[in-house]
Amino acid sequence: MIVRPIQLDDLDALQQMARETGVGFTSLPDNREFLREKIEHSMASFLDPRGEGAQLYFFVLEDDQASSAERIAGCCAIEARVGLSSPFYHYRLGRLAHSSPELGLHRLLETLFLSSDHTGDAEVCSLYLRPAWRGGSGLRSRLGTMISRVRWLFIAAQRERFPQRVLAEMRGRVDDQGASPFWKSLGSRFLPMDFGDADRLIGLGEKGFIGELMPKYPIYTAFLTQEARLSIGQVHDQTRPAIAMLAHEGLRWEGYIDIFDGGPTMEAYIDDVRGVRDSRRLVARVDPDASDREARASGFRPRWLVARDGAAKDFRAAWVSRAPREERLVLSLAEAQRLNVSNGDYLRVLEC
Amino acid sequence: MIVRPIQLDDLDALQQMARETGVGFTSLPDNREFLREKIEHSMASFLDPRGEGAQLYFFVLEDDQASSAERIAGCCAIEARVGLSSPFYHYRLGRLAHSSPELGLHRLLETLFLSSDHTGDAEVCSLYLRPAWRGGSGLRSRLGTMISRVRWLFIAAQRERFPQRVLAEMRGRVDDQGASPFWKSLGSRFLPMDFGDADRLIGLGEKGFIGELMPKYPIYTAFLTQEARLSIGQVHDQTRPAIAMLAHEGLRWEGYIDIFDGGPTMEAYIDDVRGVRDSRRLVARVDPDASDREARASGFRPRWLVARDGAAKDFRAAWVSRAPREERLVLSLAEAQRLNVSNGDYLRVLEC
Amino acid sequence: MLVVRLVERRDIDALIALAAQAVPRLTNLPEWREGLEARIESTRASLEREIATPGDEVYMFSLEDTVAGRLVGTATLRAQAGIGQAYYTYRRETMIHASPGLGLRQEVDVLSFSHEISTATQLCALAVAPEYRDDLEAVALLRRARLAFIKQHPQRFAHWCAVAFAGVLDARGRSPFWESVGRHFFDRDFAEINFHAGRRAKSFVAEMMPQLPLYEELLTPEAREVIGETHIAHRHARQAMLDEGFKPGRHIDIFDAGPVLTARAQRLRTVAESRGCTLAPREPGPDAPCALVARSGLDDFRVVAAPAVLDPDGGARLGASARRALEMESGERLLLVPPRSTVEAT
């Protein structure tokens, strides 16, 4: 399995994944033209030697051993700087003291403020592992980790392409009918459309209507329904593993939520993220005598995620079977080939 | 030199320090009754076995070797949870996108929101080292570090007494005439008093008037004078060393500022603070044969700050001369006596 | 005969009884001796003061049944609704949220905390004893007497007036608006808050109630339904004030969302239609129509409703009982508001 930048050839697979994800997976709408542009945007970003604008780095997880046509197992992406060309909004949960010395009352009220505070931050997004590749044991049990953490490996390798902070938006809570209580209590009062339509517009990058239609004054959460209040910063059941993984990386919820479903925005300073902080830069030592037997064993549970530490466009990440020793990592010929690495090249390595 | 909880006997020295600090050092007004209450509040807090309310832990730095009456060299404090009994306000610097697809305009505007977000957080405050004790070399050169970092040692030793987050408020920038440009541009328009009076009221805990008199609607910073805008989050020249020290501990400015002078609020999750994270719990090994020669040498520059890891009321912190070895720290008899520690007691140790 | 006059210290017990019987309880008339005594003292002090422009004066009036020899109603004028303590309302405003790109346009109703009414002269605290509530003339006399007083002493009052009416309560006496709005900010019942608001400086409202604009969309349907609606017991009173010339407006009470009506003082019918004249020696004929008649004066201001005829020379003929009730003799100045039927509709 390798993770590599997406190419135009992957359009069919990407659209297939967009269909599988459905509503609520905002960033991957089922719109071929839009997806093609996304791929082209990503390809241009990887090629850009400096990469200081609103770059998009989109990756696919490919089964390089697969014999069938279905080689693409999942995808993930990083937006280098959100909100530079179109507005980017959150609600921010704040607190305001209301206090009356005369009545001996002192209350703290929660408020939601429309905010674009995260403009210019990086975002990790579009993480998807196709159902056929989920579960299992050995290497297969590690694909979720791979497709998620590979982004930190890339960011660490291309640190100068990214700003100070990174965020990830989590799908918000839904009720038994699959509806968002937060949307019902707030968004639906101001946007004359259903949740799916609003979400689709956002996915297509049409965010201007938020500033036009959503409330401009701060909202006291006391005016929302209890279900909506209880949904603030809470995630969709299916998102629990993802949020746990991000929390483990050191991302936290600092009070920013999605304006539609109230889902939490997880965030951190990039240099504090475990996957970035703990990754190491090592020298590849390609050993023709090194065996691949262990890695080919069915129960092999890889621990070392590796990519070449060089030009962004050459990024390819894969598991290797050996632990690094001091500043070196021994690769078998097969591993070196898979990573497109030669003896003496620099590697970026993360223990997962 | 030791750091210990303040006692009623220290009232004269505390008032002397309040006089020395002057305007802008909000938390230490020159008001004897107020200072006495502060001491009593602190004494009750140290004695409280659980300490889960709005506790105040006030420390003094004492020269236990001094022959003169002037033994108190400085002070520092920790408020366990701010804003529980009276409102606690900041302005929070936020950003809001204003965007017009039709005109091809997309701007990000900075806003100041009145906020009580930090209610319930811990605050480190009231740090003061008297002029006579500043400068010098050897141990004397380390007193600033000692009086500052001892708070992390206490928090680490009494972790359950503190919440998730901690903050520190920094004095804001003043102009050549000693006036705050932020105050001139904002606060003075709404509060018919001078900066010193407003600051004094805050110091006395009279914060209700902020909610009553200060603007309730968010403020676009564009409406402030340029000098005021440039003061947002900037510190007083005298505060640069303090902010550098806090930044080194891992505290960051997250956009909250003082509502009067615009000075930054530094903050962190307590468990991320270097002084808390790096402190260790060790066993005291009191060795009657251990020499104090090194510690008594004039050029001795101590590195290990230590306190007993036990009841809050027994907290005493001092330097020791030896580095820990594995889980143990060897103390001379004099060191053990100074820390009020017996062989086998647990210690909290921080390398400074 | 019913006569309206300025309050006297001896009225206190009767006023407390009136406050206790008011339905619904009036914020401005709490059953609270110290408060009512203070208002009487304020009235007496206001009458003694030389006034060039309106300030914090209060004028409390009593309705007396001279036959029964008892006090049966009360009403108050505050020269300025919000002097000393701010008078807050919510002001209803419609915002447009439009997205040309999506071809959408939404009207969004907002309640903004407002202090605008503070400068108006406030008509408040009107209450009559239960057995006089159906006596529409008694209530009208009390209501209009205040306006005659304003006509007499314009320098003591603002150029505009405001009057608030209690909002709708549910079957259990709770205010749906309070339950949806105020409740979040005070964990107390409407009745209790109303009591506090009546007794204490209302400034605590400023401190505790939301000052940021509120979106009506986010209130409960029950609360939205009662915005600007009047308690059933006050609907007649509201209609009477509309007839008098008050206009419905955008302001509502911050506690119960009852309406606040406003008008320019000089446009109110009782003010506009009243004219000064002199008490003529003759009596009116048996079929003279009933007019509002006020004795000119400050402390000795008195008002009755009585048959009256205006002579061509500007003299006003009044019957003996009205003269007695007004304590007036021929040749003294009075203010007369001719009956409605004789005045063209404006």
Added chain:
Amino acid sequence: MLVVRLVERRDIDALIALAAQAVPRLTNLPEWREGLEARIESTRASLEREIATPGDEVYMFSLEDTVAGRLVGTATLRAQAGIGQAYYTYRRETMIHASPGLGLRQEVDVLSFSHEISTATQLCALAVAPEYRDDLEAVALLRRARLAFIKQHPQRFAHWCAVAFAGVLDARGRSPFWESVGRHFFDRDFAEINFHAGRRAKSFVAEMMPQLPLYEELLTPEAREVIGETHIAHRHARQAMLDEGFKPGRHIDIFDAGPVLTARAQRLRTVAESRGCTLAPREPGPDAPCALVARSGLDDFRVVAAPAVLDPDGGARLGASARRALEMESGERLLLVPPRSTVEAT
């Protein structure tokens, strides 16, 4: 003779010239052929439509000098100021910040983004050729003709009207208010924004201008001085509108802080005092006072100022030139506003 009539397609070149000569430049009358052509088309379409309640109709009028045979003025009515595109103003509100504990009370002036004026009928885009600017009768005719049109077709207009006047500019033609407020949100000059606002849908305003209330205290002293003040070139016009019955209010223009006056349509003098009558066959005498006379009609609505006499039987006598200008024959219906001196002051 000067006559006001609805705009015709052939007026376009003259209108462009008028727009170019306006001082100060009018937001609502940009020198922009496509825009003016569109307004003419809107006017024609509005006249053809059956209207029960006011909507997005526009009525543009032309002032023609029939002697010189040229178009010398224009003015516009928008049935609703903010339909289709919202009409925003700032509304001035005073808040009280009081601290009973400290014994302090501060009045704080706030500008709130408001959409309230949107539902009013808007009088706008009045301009006359430079050589007619001192002809007060020409300007008055143009101004009042619109009100006569409202009187004739009340169902086409809102029950209230609004008119905005350009705000104060400094010696260099910059708006101090714009420099202190709008400038922060658009890095463009006032003139350019004004031009955009005139040409494009104003909806971009909603997107870019601050919608949160602004504290006047935080504006520059120069900006605060011009809030609600009128450009010197429009002061006569403003006074004329006050005389007509418009009231100064709390609303100001969001760009230059010029005042927005409002009034109930029926209270405006030209509306209130005009009456329908029939053109009498006879001519008025030589000393007949000058009245505003409008030919009843929609597309063929025409207005002149001419000597007129109202006969007791309701017939109106007009001179030959006025008949010609109005293109009317005896027996046809007209609307007559008698000269001011013959009507009691209200």
